[in-house]
Amino acid sequence: MEIEGRVVVVTGAAGGIGRALCIEFARQGAAGVVAVDLNRGPLDEVDRAVADLGASSFARVADVTRESDLLRVVSEVAQQLGPIDIFCSNAGITGPGGAETLDSDWQRMWDVNVMAHVYAARALLPDMLRRGEGYLVNTASAAGLLTNLGAAAYSVTKHAAVAFAEWLSITHGAAGIRVSCLCPQGVNTPMLTGAAPGAGLAEGELAQRAVQLAGRVLEPSDVALAVVAGVRQEAFFILPHEEVTQYMTRKAEDPERWLSSMRRAQAALEAPAAP
Numbered sequence: 001m002e003i004e005g006r007v008v009v010v011t012g013a014a015g016g017i018g019r020a021l022c023i024e025f026a027r028q029g030a031a032g033v034v035a036v037d038l039n040r041g042p043l044d045e046v047d048r049a050v051a052d053l054g055a056s057s058f059a060r061v062a063d064v065t066r067e068s069d070l071l072r073v074v075s076e077v078a079q080q081l082g083p084i085d086i087f088c089s090n091a092g093i094t095g096p097g098g099a100e101t102l103d104s105d106w107q108r109m110w111d112v113n114v115m116a117h118v119y120a121a122r123a124l125l126p127d128m129l130r131r132g133e134g135y136l137v138n139t140a141s142a143a144g145l146l147t148n149l150g151a152a153a154y155s156v157t158k159h160a161a162v163a164f165a166e167w168l169s170i171t172h173g174a175a176g177i178r179v180s181c182l183c184p185q186g187v188n189t190p191m192l193t194g195a196a197p198g199a200g201l202a203e204g205e206l207a208q209r210a211v212q213l214a215g216r217v218l219e220p221s222d223v224a225l226a227v228v229a230g231v232r233q234e235a236f237f238i239l240p241h242e243e244v245t246q247y248m249t250r251k252a253e254d255p256e257r258w259l260s261s262m263r264r265a266q267a268a269l270e271a272p273a274a275p
Contacts, residue, residue: 001135001178001231004029007081009073011064011116012091014042016189017139017182020220021088021227022046026053028228032081035059036073037091056081064091064116067123074123083127086231089120090139090182094154094191106153113140113157117164125172132176135231138165142185142244146251149266169236178234182227185241186217216241 008025012018013035022035023046033055035046043059050057058080062069077084093112095105117138128134143151144158162181169179223240230238239245251258 001086001234003086003228003231005031006085007032007034007077007083008086008088009034009036009077009084010088010090011036011062011120012139013037013046013059014039016191017184017187017220017223018088018090019046020224021090022050023053024221024224024228025086026050026055026057030055030086032056032077034073034077034081036062036064038063064089064119065111067119070116070119070123078127083131084124084134086135086137087120087124088137088139088227089117090137091116092139092141092158092191094148094151096150098150098152101153109153109157110160113154114160114164117161121164121168125177128177129172129175134176135178135180136165136168137180137182137227137231137238138168139182140165142183142239142241142247144181145183145244146247147262149262149269165236178231180227180230180234180236180238182223182230182238182240183244184218184223184226184239185244187223187240188217188219216243 003025008030010018010021010025010033013022014037018035018037022033026033033050034057035043035050036059037043038061040059040061043061047057047059060073060076062073064070074084091112093109095101095109097105121136124134124136138161140161141148141158143155144162147155162183165179165181168177173179218240226238226240
């Protein structure tokens with residue numbers, strides 16, 4: 001799908017990948033770009049940056065875990081800018097821990113990382129199916145294709161996000177609905193903070209270091225460029241990190257060997273640094 005003249009909505013837009021997506025879509029000639037997030041303050045700056053690039057713009061505060069909020073946003077965008085052409089369901093959260101992770105944390109990650117995609121699809125599909133056209137870009141993670149050491153709930157919910165995107169593409173592709181699943185690895189955002197090797201691992205440090213050591217850490221603007229290219233090509237998987245493709249191939253070709261290598265990586269990250 002070409003981006004010029006299109007109406008685009010991006011959730012999780014106050015910073016990181018979401019902010020970069022808003023700016024890049026505007027730079028590529030989108031007619032309107034709507035930034036959506038829980039935090040109003042940063043949204044105003046994104047709104048101004050989009051408007052400076054010539055796109056119609058307005059920001060909306062919304063909680064993507066509330067279906068009523070997404071329905072409201074979709075309705076307001078349709079009234080002010082016209083039908084939504086591209087919807088980037090980008091909001092996501094992470095957190096460390098294994099099976100012992102609190103039920104409330106599991107539920108919060110499920111709500112943000114999975115149900116937000118479901119609510120967006122429910123709100124958008126009726127009109128997109130009537131028009132025979134529409135594009136859903138769902139942000140998952142390389143963790144949804146592989147895993148994230150030290151972050152069970154994040155890995156599980158991102159796997160579910162990939163599965164839902166696949167289902168949408170299979171079920172509605174023949175009706176003109178295009179779906180892309182964005183699966184980046186390390187990106188220089190607040191979600192990925194610095195974690196230097198040390199004699200022990202603070203809570204969350206293992207998960208952060210695992211991502212950093214798995215490959216390059218890209219800038220949000222790099223990811224946004226990959227998304228633009230992926231939408232134009234109508235590619236299902238958008239993989240800004242080429243190494244993720246290699247890891248997926250190895251996992252598919254020899255799952256047992258891949259699991260063994262991941263166990264070794266886990267042990268190496270948990271081992272105290274040599275004196």
